[in-house]
Amino acid sequence: MKGRDRALLAWAAVILPVVASLPARAEDEACRRGISVTGRAHAIQAPDFAEVTIGVEARAGNAAAALDVTSKGVAGIVALGRDLGIPAGDVGTAAVVLEPATRTVTRPNGTSQDEPDGYRASNRVTVRLADMGRLGDLLRRALEAGANRIDSIGFGLTDPDRVEAALQVEAARNARTQAASLAEAVGAHLGGLCSLSTSRTAVPMAMQASRAAAAPKRVPIEAGTIGSSAEVTATFAIER
Known part of the structure; x- marks a missing residue:
C-alpha cells in the first residue's frame, strides 16, 4: 500500500467514529430538553x-x-x-x-x-x-x-400479574398522551422515548373477625372490591 493511501485510511479511521457519534449526541441533546411525565391507570374489580x-x-x-x-x-x-x-x-x-x-x-x-x-x-x-x-x-x-x-x-385476585401488566400498558399510554399534549402546547414535536420506569400498588379490601359463636343461618359476607393502580414515569425527547 502506498504512503498516500495509508494516510487516507488513517484520516478515515479518525473521521468515521466522529460522524457515527453525531446522531447519538443529537439524541442525547433531545433527551436533555425532554418532557418527563407520570402516567397513571386504575382499576376496581371484584375479587375472585x-x-x-x-x-x-x-x-x-x-x-x-x-x-x-x-x-x-x-x-x-x-x-x-x-x-x-x-x-x-x-x-x-x-x-x-x-x-x-x-x-x-x-x-x-x-x-x-x-x-x-x-x-x-x-x-x-x-x-x-x-x-x-x-x-x-x-x-x-x-x-x-x-x-x-x-x-x-x-x-x-388469582392472577394479579395479569392485572398489573394491563394497567402498566394503560399507564404508559396515558404518559405518552400527556407528553404529546405538553409538547404541542409549547410548539414542539414529541420525539422518542428516553427513559421509562414503572411502579404498582394493589390494595385488597379485607374483613376481620375475632371470636365467633355458632350461627344458625348462613353467615352474610360481602367481598367488596379490590383497587389496583399502576404508575409509569417516562421521559420523551423534544424535537424542534
Whole structure:
C-alpha cells in the first residue's frame, strides 16, 4: 500500500467514529430538553377468591387434653373442606399453640396473684375458597364442625400479574398522551422515548373477625372490591 493511501485510511479511521457519534449526541441533546411525565391507570374489580383463617381454642386441666380438643375440631374443619370440594392444597395449618393457662386469685388481704390453671391450646387452619358464593356456608358449617374462632377473612385476585401488566400498558399510554399534549402546547414535536420506569400498588379490601359463636343461618359476607393502580414515569425527547 502506498504512503498516500495509508494516510487516507488513517484520516478515515479518525473521521468515521466522529460522524457515527453525531446522531447519538443529537439524541442525547433531545433527551436533555425532554418532557418527563407520570402516567397513571386504575382499576376496581371484584375479587375472585377468599381466604379465611378458622380455628379452635380450648382449655383443659392438662396439655394433652387441651390439644386433643383442638385437634378434633380442626379435623372436622378439614373434613368439611373435602365435603365442599376444596382442593387439599388450599387447606393448610396456620398455627398451633399450646401454653400454660393462669387465673388470678385474690387473697383475703386484698392482694392478687396469678396461679396455674391448666393449659390453653389453639389450632388454626387457613382455607382458600375459589367459589365465593359458598363462603357464608363454609363459615357456618365450620362452626358446626367445632370451630370457635374466625380470625381473619381476606379477598384477592388469582392472577394479579395479569392485572398489573394491563394497567402498566394503560399507564404508559396515558404518559405518552400527556407528553404529546405538553409538547404541542409549547410548539414542539414529541420525539422518542428516553427513559421509562414503572411502579404498582394493589390494595385488597379485607374483613376481620375475632371470636365467633355458632350461627344458625348462613353467615352474610360481602367481598367488596379490590383497587389496583399502576404508575409509569417516562421521559420523551423534544424535537424542534
